[in-house]
Amino acid sequence: MVEELGKYLVAVIGAGPAGLFASKILALNGVTVVLINRDILPGGLAEYGIYYDKYKMKEGLRRQFQQTLDHPLVNYYSNLTVGENGDLSLADLRALGFQSILVTAGAQGTKWLGLPGENLKGVYHAKDLVFHYNLLPPFSTQSFHIGKRVALIGAGNVMLDIAHWLIRDLKVDEVVSVVRRGPNEVKFTKEELKIVVRNLDLDKLESEMVRVQPVADAVGQNVVEAKEYILSTLPKGLEPISNTRFYFDFLASPTHILGNVQGYVTGLEVENTTLICSEGEVLAQRLGTKRILDVDTVIFCIGDKVEESFGLPVRKNAFVKHPHPIYPMENLSFEAYDPDLNRPIDRVFVAGWSREASSGLVGVARKDGENGARAVLEFLKSAPRLVDPGVLMDEFTAKLIRLNKPIVRKSDLLKLTEAEAVEAAKQGLPAVKFATNEEMLAVMGLR
């Protein structure tokens, strides 16, 4: 069952970009890697976050991930969750004798703002919808109540991915991006804006710029530059395929989601904000005045946080790192830390979006995973070499058998990839994914 044994045994939790690229570095340095993933397919948000029609990008990443999985020292186990309520806990992994545990489980928890009305039908977090259209079980088969007038909270690339889906796939009537700061603080890239920019209501953009200008001037910002950033994407903007009206509502912070007796969204209350400078940063300051936006759906595109139930201390949406790392890489800390006990967490390292939630592109997660792996390698220099790693691997696999559930291995993944390719050819599509774990397990012969 085990491909080959190296001189050290490390568990990597999460096979997104950070975990996969970390595993490669570890394996290339002679470490036996046990790569554990919750989703059956590897890739994390590269598989289930990146917009579904970016076939070329996804295929390129899948090929790179496969190279890592092909390494004989990388052992893959998916459909397996680590956490306090998971199949295995961190304590289980420590007790099994892993010399280090690198946590690269992303930031896949939900960042609730605690607003009244968050539980109404028609209030969602972008992550869930992204998982839905990218066919991650169980989100793939869940139904979402999307109305006709949709408020997207935030102005990052995830907001634009959701706008893309609403404007070009669902073709809703209106999409408003609700931005707590001003047009100079939008975080999306021009590349992503091009996809929907020709649905933008240009008159509304102009009136927003006029409204925001005095506030921006007061903090030394130039709204003309911000306007040009947006408008410069128009010449290369995609031909619109819907009449959806897309617009921005700046200086607005959500305070309350209004609903009817049936439990559906009827509006979004926002509080007007102004901009202030504090320690070199431009911040939104609430003004106390409120207004209601006429929407029937509210989607939070404000980034995510790590899972609280994973079993590591959480601060600022991510797992806590050692403030004075013993194995820093590029001045960053990858060492998990308990701030209440003021001490590092035995053998545990963090990288990727688990180390810094919702931060950066795949390339950033890759670099972070690789640096996390290098920190682990430094740590291993002082760890005793395993006498018989085979015994530990046998204990690990015995533990998995006791879980009494189908665990997916590398050889199974190959069968799944083949079945997907056959299905794609049948449907004449560049790629196809199975929408349920049951279908995936069935084609791999694990059900």
Ligand SMILES: Cc1cc2nc3c(=O)[nH]c(=O)nc-3n(C[C@H](O)[C@H](O)[C@H](O)COP(=O)(O)OP(=O)(O)OC[C@H]3O[C@@H](n4cnc5c(N)ncnc54)[C@H](O)[C@@H]3O)c2cc1C
């Ligand atoms: C909607 C969206 C679109 C994006 N589009 C792009 C894009 O077009 N281009 C680009 O470069 N970047 C894009 N990104 C950013 C990119 O996806 C991330 O930078 C990257 O995926 C983060 O990698 P990660 O490995 O840290 O975490 P993730 O990709 O989140 O991977 C985490 C992995 O951990 C596993 N896991 C989670 N919890 C557990 C657990 N408890 N036990 C075991 N396994 C667990 C998951 O199954 C998953 O495989 C996008 C991000 C989002 C949210």
Ligand SMILES: NC(=O)c1ccc[n+]([C@@H]2O[C@H](COP(=O)([O-])OP(=O)(O)OC[C@H]3O[C@@H](n4cnc5c(N)ncnc54)[C@H](OP(=O)(O)O)[C@@H]3O)[C@@H](O)[C@H]2O)c1
């Ligand atoms: N196609 C792509 O390349 C692609 C696609 C998707 C994601 N990504 C990447 O993935 C990362 C995450 O993207 P993201 O869009 O989730 O995050 P992001 O870029 O950080 O944007 C989050 C947005 O939410 C706002 N926000 C945060 N908390 C808020 C609150 N409490 N109330 C109101 N607004 C709030 C932020 O406003 P403030 O600025 O005021 O905080 C910001 O506008 C980014 O690095 C992004 O580039 C890339």
